[in-house]
Amino acid sequence: MxxxxxxxxxxxxxxxxxxxxxxxxxxxxxxxxxxxxxxxxxxxxxxxxxxxxxxxxxxxxxxxxxxxxxxxxxxxxxxxxxxxxxxxxxxxxxxRRGEKVTVDVAIHVVGDIAPGGLLAQENTSISVEAEATHIPTSFEVSIEGLAIGSQITAGDVSLPSGSTLITDPEILLLAINEAPTAEDLEAEVAEAVEELGIVEEPSDAEQAEAAESADGEKPAEDSAE
The missing domain is CATH 2.40.240.10 (Ribosomal Protein L25; Chain P)
Structure with missing residues (x-):
């Protein structure tokens, strides 16, 4: 520290x-x-x-x-x-030197995520009790080699000697989820648009096409007698 x-x-x-x-x-x-x-x-x-x-x-x-x-x-x-x-x-x-205090210490994620995985970080820090002159600056948590579906809880974090975990050890910190496909993302967007009742404005090309179609369907005017 x-x-x-x-x-x-x-x-x-x-x-x-x-x-x-x-x-x-x-x-x-x-x-x-x-x-x-x-x-x-x-x-x-x-x-x-x-x-x-x-x-x-x-x-x-x-x-x-x-x-x-x-x-x-x-x-x-x-x-x-x-x-x-x-x-x-x-x-x-x-x-005071020798006194123990409770502090929040940041989580620092290291390592490469598994191919096709998506990292979800539920919490960015954990609370620990430590001697005032030996407070950890951060905790490194590695996701290297973790398969999709893996989770890391507060209890999985390796603490240095003299530090005691105060956060509930079952609290979820990180999860390796399966990354959504392009089709999944499009479906989520479409669902959100429908739920919110958003009406999308037609593009310029769509407007031009609609105008041409309307002109083609207009009945011919009677010729002057």
Whole structure:
């Protein structure tokens, strides 16, 4: 597990206006919770925090230098701007070395799927309990050599020493299904169109053909007497 040291500043401005000013200063508003202490409002350097998440994952262990002391913490909730992608706010959980915490760890699928197979990923992470300074960054799950019809549950994931599975071991993570044929896809589309009552507009060629047919069926006009 990665451990990153960051400088944290104590925040004295709160609310939306204070948060905006914090972000304009190149900082991310954050709150540290845990161990029965009052929440601590801090600001983290945006660029360094982004690098920590990029290289260490969302469960990266942070050593925060704040008010002349150190605080170990891990991200518990990260809010990002839906369009621009920058970090808007972070909730941090205070931890101690040797302490066990429950976290969600991502599943990373490796290997090639069997010919004619289609991978269905029902869950992208599992919950485990691990020592705060040894949280796994991700779990590799291989689908190499698995036949169509195979399934992988949470209980099938190999955990490192010191980690305990919290997720129900019967929870389905991955399934290797048979890939649908072109005929199957066309039938599904036709069924969906019928159920939704969608009326498809005729193509230009179909419209032109219909117009020509209508002209050919029009009765001839009486000649002038």
């Amino acid at each position: 990665s451990e990153v040291r960051l400088s944290a500043e104590t925040r004295t401005e709160f609310g939306k206006g204070g948060a905006r000013r914090t972000r304009r200063a190149g900082l991310v508003p954050a709150v540290i919770y845990g161990h029965g202490a009052d929440p601590r409002h801090v600001a983290l350097p945006a660029r360094e925090f982004a690098n920590a998440i990029r290289h260490g994952g969302t469960n990266v262990l942070l050593t925060l230098d704040v008010e002349g002391g150190e605080q170990l913490a891990i991200p518990k909730s990260i809010q990002r701007h839906p369009i621009k992608g920058h970090f808007e706010h972070v909730d941090l959980l205070a931890v």
